[in-house]
Amino acid sequence: MRKFLIVLIIAGFLAPLLSSSAFAAGAPPKDILKGVFTQVDAQQRTVSFTKDGGEVMTLTLPEKMALEEVPLNKKVMIGLDKHAGPGVIKEFDRMFMDMTMSKVIALLLVGLIGGLLSGFIGSGGAFVLTPAMMSLGVPGAVAVATNMCHKFPKALVGTYKRFKYGQVDLKLAAVMGVTATIGVQLGIQMQKYILNTYGNAGSNLYVSVIFVVVLVLVGGYVFFDAYKLAKGDGGEKVSKLALRLQKMELWPMMEFKVAKVRISAWVTVPVGLCTGLLAATIAVGGFIGVPGMIYVVGASAMVASATELGIAFIMGAWGSVQWGISGLIDIRLALLLLSTSLIGVQLGALGTTYVKDYMIKLVMASVMLVVAVSRGAMIPGYLAALNLRAPLDHGMAGFLDSLSFWTLVAALGLSGVIITVAMVIGMMKDRAEKKMATVVSHG
Amino acid sequence: MAITKFDQHAMAATFAEAGEHDSAREMLKNTSAKQQQPQKHAQAKKPYLATVILGALSLTAYYYIFSNETLVTDVFTRGGSYAIWPLGTALFVSFIHGAFGSNLLSVLGLEAKKSH
Numbered sequence: 202m203r204k205f206l207i208v209l210i211i212a213g214f215l216a217p218l219l220s221s222s223a224f225a226a227g228a229p230p231k232d233i234l235k236g237v238f239t240q241v242d243a244q245q246r247t248v249s250f251t252k253d254g255g256e257v258m259t260l261t262l263p264e265k266m267a268l269e270e271v272p273l274n275k276k277v278m279i280g281l282d283k284h285a286g287p288g289v290i291k292e293f294d295r296m297f298m299d300m301t302m303s304k305v306i307a308l309l310l311v312g313l314i315g316g317l318l319s320g321f322i323g324s325g326g327a328f329v330l331t332p333a334m335m336s337l338g339v340p341g342a343v344a345v346a347t348n349m350c351h352k353f354p355k356a357l358v359g360t361y362k363r364f365k366y367g368q369v370d371l372k373l374a375a376v377m378g379v380t381a382t383i384g385v386q387l388g389i390q391m392q393k394y395i396l397n398t399y400g401n402a403g404s405n406l407y408v409s410v411i412f413v414v415v416l417v418l419v420g421g422y423v424f425f426d427a428y429k430l431a432k433g434d435g436g437e438k439v440s441k442l443a444l445r446l447q448k449m450e451l452w453p454m455m456e457f458k459v460a461k462v463r464i465s466a467w468v469t470v471p472v473g474l475c476t477g478l479l480a481a482t483i484a485v486g487g488f489i490g491v492p493g494m495i496y497v498v499g500a501s502a503m504v505a506s507a508t509e510l511g512i513a514f515i516m517g518a519w520g521s522v523q524w525g526i527s528g529l530i531d532i533r534l535a536l537l538l539l540s541t542s543l544i545g546v547q548l549g550a551l552g553t554t555y556v557k558d559y560m561i562k563l564v565m566a567s568v569m570l571v572v573a574v575s576r577g578a579m580i581p582g583y584l585a586a587l588n589l590r591a592p593l594d595h596g597m598a599g600f601l602d603s604l605s606f607w608t609l610v611a612a613l614g615l616s617g618v619i620i621t622v623a624m625v626i627g628m629m630k631d632r633a634e635k636k637m638a639t640v641v642s643h644g
Numbered sequence: 645m646a647i648t649k650f651d652q653h654a655m656a657a658t659f660a661e662a663g664e665h666d667s668a669r670e671m672l673k674n675t676s677a678k679q680q681q682p683q684k685h686a687q688a689k690k691p692y693l694a695t696v697i698l699g700a701l702s703l704t705a706y707y708y709i710f711s712n713e714t715l716v717t718d719v720f721t722r723g724g725s726y727a728i729w730p731l732g733t734a735l736f737v738s739f740i741h742g743a744f745g746s747n748l749l750s751v752l753g754l755e756a757k758k759s760h
Contacts, residue, residue, distance in 0.1 A: 235721065253722050276718065297717050350730055354738030362746075366756055521731055528723025530730040532716060536709060539737055540702075544745035551749065554757040631757055 230342055234258075234279045235296070235528060238271050248290075250279070253528070261289045278340060278529075294340035297531055304337050308537045312351075314617040316542030320359045320549020321620050322565045323509025324487020326542070327352060328572055329609045334534060336606060343531050346524035351535040353517030355542045356510050362550035363507035370459035370504055373494070374511025376466070377473040381486055381512055382519055384477020392481060402586035409583060411482050412576040419492050420569030423562050430559035437558040443499030460500035460508070472497050480516060487513065488569055495562075502558040506565070507550075552620055555627025564619050571612035578605040691747045698744035705740060709733070 239257075240249040248271055250258045262268070263282065275295055282291035298304070311333050315326025327348055334344035363369050396404040430437065443462075451465040472493035480486030487509045494505035524530060553561065578601045584590040593601070660668035709716055720729045749755070 235723070276721065296721065350734050354734045354742070357735075358738055358742040358745075361742075521734070522727060525727025525731050526723055528721040528726065530720065530727075532720045532730045532733055533710065533713060535730070535734055536706065536737060539734065540706065540741060543738060543742045544748065547742070547745050547749055548754065551754060551756040627757070 230280075230527075232280065232283075233342075234281070235276065236279075237276055238273050241268055241271050241273070243268055259288065261286075263290060266290070278342070294343075295338075296340065296343055296529075297533070298338040300533070305537060307333070307337065308534060309541045311613065312538035313541035313545040314613050315538070316355055316359075316545025316547075317549040317552075317620055318545075318564070318568070318613065318616045319355060319510065319513070319542070320362070320546035321506070321552055321616075322487070322549075322561055322568070323359075323491055323506035324485055324513055325568060325616065326355075326613075328485045329613045330538065332606055332609060339531065339534065342527075343529050346521075346527065346529035347531045347534045347538075349517055349520045349524050350530045350532070351538040351542065353514055353521050354539060355546050356514035356517055358543050359510040359546040359550055360507070360514055362547050363510060363553070366507075366550070366554055367459070368503050368507035368553065369511055370457045370500065370508045371511060372455070373457045373460055373462075373469070373498070373500065373504075374508045374515070376455065376469050377476060377490065377494070377508070378512045378515030380470050380473025381477035381480060381490065381516055384474035384479075384486075385481045385516065385520075386477075387474065388478040388481025391478070399587075402583050406580065406583035406587060408482055409576050409580050411479075413573050413580070415479065416488060416569045416573035416576070419489065420566045420573060422496075423492055424566035424570065427559045427562035427566055430557075431563070437501050439499045440496045443495075443497060446497065447499055457498075457500070460494075460498070460504045462499045464498055469498060476512065477516070485572075486516065488565075488572075491565060502561040502565075503553060506553070506561050548624075549620060552624035552627070555631060556623045560619075560623045564616050564623075567619065568612050568616045571608060571615060575605045575608035575612065578608065690751045690753075692751060695744060695747040695751050698740060698747060702737070702741040702744050705737060 234250070234252055236250055236252040238248050239251050242248070246262045246264075246268070247259050248262060250260050252258060260279070260281075262271070263285065272295055276297060277293045278296050279293040280291045282289045285291070311326075311330060315330055318325035330348045330351070331341075331344045334347060335341055339347070360369055360374075364371070392404060392408075395407050399407070443464075446468050447462060447464050449465055449468070451467050453466045454463060455466050455469060456463045472490070475493060476486040476490035479489040490512060491502075491505045491509050494500045494508060495502055498505075500508065521530070581590065582593055582598055582601060585592045656668040659665075719726060720733075
């Protein structure tokens with residue numbers, strides 16, 4: 202217990218030293234103005250802008266921007282073009298999209314399946330929620346903030362449910378959660394360095410390559426492992442690597458009772474850091490956190506996926522505070538997503554009690570591999586932007602864009618189908634067993 | 645468990661045949677008392693009332709937030725200490741709506757496997 206506290210305290214001190222703010226999937230933008238356009242002067246090409254808090258400013262529209270594009274009395278976020286002079290607008294986005302019935306239905310559906318996936322494998326949903334919201338017309342920063350705000354209550358409810366089933370290792374979640382938060386800071390520093398050195402396209406290429414390499418390698422291994430287990434008796438064995446690492450007596454040793462693991466902090470901390478690094482890079486830390494807990498720490502897939510929900514709560518809550526302070530959360534979207542995902546997450550959580558460990562691995566691996574395809578489809582575009590290949594023609598670029606988005610949707614749909622089928626089969630088996638038991642007892 | 649019960653019945657029958665009626669009755673009494681417990685559990689009332697109350701509360705919260713959409717989105721995105729609003733709302737909804745979801749699944753007969 203004492204060692205556990207020491208690690209937590211050290212981590213707690215390190216976190217604020219590394220950066221003043223923490224969040225997964227990038228930083229809340231600092232140089233934006235939020236408020237409403239109140240008046241347009243067509244001759245001067247200026248607009249009156251009332252900032253949040255009441256301050257009135259006069260801003261200049263860039264030449265390429267049509268006057269009709271300026272939405273009056275709607276909340277917008279503005280980026281200024283510092284190179285063009287003081288008060289020149291570079292771009293603006295309407296912060297709150299208009300709700301239509303089809304958008305509401307899309308959000309409810311994505312929320313439900315995203316929740317189901319989270320409850321079952323501990324993470325997921327984020328990889329499709331943010332792009333889905335953006336495709337509905339939500340600005341990128343608002344989509345990330347809203348996803349974060351929807352993630353932590355969902356993870357909280359999921360953690361509670363799976364804790365009740367005895368699957369969550371709270372101590373492992375706390376250690377991993379805090380170290381992953383530090384990992385996020387490191388990831389952001391790395392992202393910043395790459396952005397400054399290689400520009401936007403370089404940064405996108407880096408994110409995509411990391412995404413594809415990690416997802417294919419780790420997803421492929423998890424898939425292979427799940428296949429092996431499915432062919433056998435379905436029971437899980439601790440990996441050789443984890444067994445070897447558990448034998449390493451390196452201070453401070455930590456004992457995780459639910460995971461039934463005693464291992465050095467020198468193993469758990471790097472796994473947490475990598476989870477955070479990946480979370481900062483591709484927004485889904487669980488894709489490395491869960492396999493890390495299974496194959497490196499030595500927890501079962503059941504405990505690892507449940508514990509990941511606890512980690513997602515810690516990271517999501519910390520990130521939500523940061524994004525909330527930036528004032529970018531669209532609570533309407535978060536609440537719509539929560540209305541179904543809070544039910545989905547509980548359904549996914551109870552589903553785990555009807556399946557064997559390998560089914561969790563199978564779902565996770567399938568999702569990871571399909572998501573890798575989605576991200577891989579973006580790579581030619583980034584390579585072209587860096588002049589590393591011939592430019593893509595308009596049709597091809599559009600095709601790759603929609604391929605990328607719809608593959609994500611397919612990944613979510615596929616996981617929803619696998620989980621539902623596995624759960625229904627498990628429940629039917631359970632009922633048949635109960636019936637048989639009744640027959641025997643009355644026989 | 646089921647086999648044990650079967651064994652106990654068989655034992656009771658053996659004792660009864662041997663003329664030990666009281667012992668046989670005692671054995672049967674024990675098994676029937678045990679048998680009633682799971683039945684009671686299986687017939688446990690589904691939380692209809694809690695589901696309706698929590699559902700109504702959740703619906704009311706959603707109704708008020710969405711009917712005051714403009715005010716809510718304005719106040720919730722002012723940033724700084726106003727962050728308490730979106731975060732507090734998300735937490736509040738997670739408790740109310742989460743509890744509703746839990747009860748709804750119970751009403752629908754979707755419960756976790758007990759023996760796991």
